[in-house]
Amino acid sequence: MPGLDVGKIWLDKTERRLLLGRGQFSHVHRGKLNGSKEVAIKWIVVENQPEAGYNQIAAIKQDTQRSKREDEALRLLDHPNVIKLLHVEEENSIKYFALELCAATLHQYCMRLYNGPMPPVAVVLLHIVRGLRHVHCKGFAHRNIEPKNILISKSFPTRILLSDFGLSKSVSNLSGSYSVSQDRSINQDGQLLWLAPELLDNPDDQGFSEKRGSIASDTFSAGCVFFFYLTPGWHPFGSGLDSIYMNILNGKPVILRCKFTRGTTSIQEHD
Structure with a gap:
């Protein structure tokens, strides 16, 4: 079989149809475990490459830190609504995670890019809550x-699963809080659309105040996801990165006008 064998893992990095997703130094491919079981293979460069430039080295270091966090979290998490880590291999400065293969993301469903099986609406929300509660516990x-980090299972009955634990952080105190003053990895592009206000940089504070997040910050993000799923495809704080950022920071959700016509729902922002 053409492709790459890494221990118990097989994948073909050259076959575009097997590519499920990609980052700057991480990719997710459809692959196999133990020769037959179909899985998702997430592979990450975890050491500096000789030809890497300064910016690439910084990105590799960040991805290495993410891979360690994801490995640590997934080895301890075991729940029907959390993505299952099946196996880990490392070879030639690349780490390979074999994960449960899923059908699509919740984002793809909301954008009408997936029309396969889904649980009832209330069950989708319940699965997200149960998965998040397990993570916090x-x-x-x-x-x-x-x-994009909430997945729809291929197995039946269909389950909703939390994934991508590269930014996860252990919390040991009763409030579940953590400092984010020295951690800039959570402020990346589209992630800003879903972050709680306490995690965002306020243009007025000049960077002097120490920000702290908590497990409640996850709850805020989950609430935004609920809205996005139920509408579907609308963000509760508007549209456009800059607008959403400032509306979250200022606690100003948009007012939506809903129009029902012949069993369908049309939603528009209301000034």
């Missing part, structure tokens, strides 16, 4: 709850 804050 195990002493972790997820810190990256968004529609």
Whole structure:
């Protein structure tokens, strides 16, 4: 079989149809475990490469830190509504995670890019809550709850699963809080659309105040995801990164006008 064998894992990095997702130094491919079981293979460069430039080295270091966090969290989490880590291999400065293969993301469903089986609406929300509760009870804050990181299982009955624990952080105190003053990894592009206000940089504070997040910050993000799923596809704080950022920071959700016509719902922002 053409492709790459890494211990018990097989994948073909050259076959585009097997590519499920990608980052700057991490990719997710459809692959196999133990020769037959179909899985998702997430592979991450975990050491500096000789040809890497300064910016690439910084990105690799960040992805290495993410891979360690994800490995630590997924080894301790075991719940029907959390993505299952099946196996880990490392070879030639690359770490390979074999994960449960899913059908789609919640984002794809809301954007009408997936029309396969789904649980009832209330069950979708319940699965997200149950998965997040398990994460918190195990002493972790997820810190990256968004529609693209919530998956729809291929197995029946269909389950909703939390995924991508690269930004997760262990919390040991009763409030489940953590400092984010020195951690800039959570403020990346689209992640800002779903972050709680206490995690965002306020242009007026000049960077002097120490920000602290908590497990309640995950709950805020989950609430935004609920709205996005139920509308579907609308963010509760508006549209456009800059607008959403400032509306979250100022606690100003948009007012939506709903129009029902022949069993369908039309939603518009209301000034």
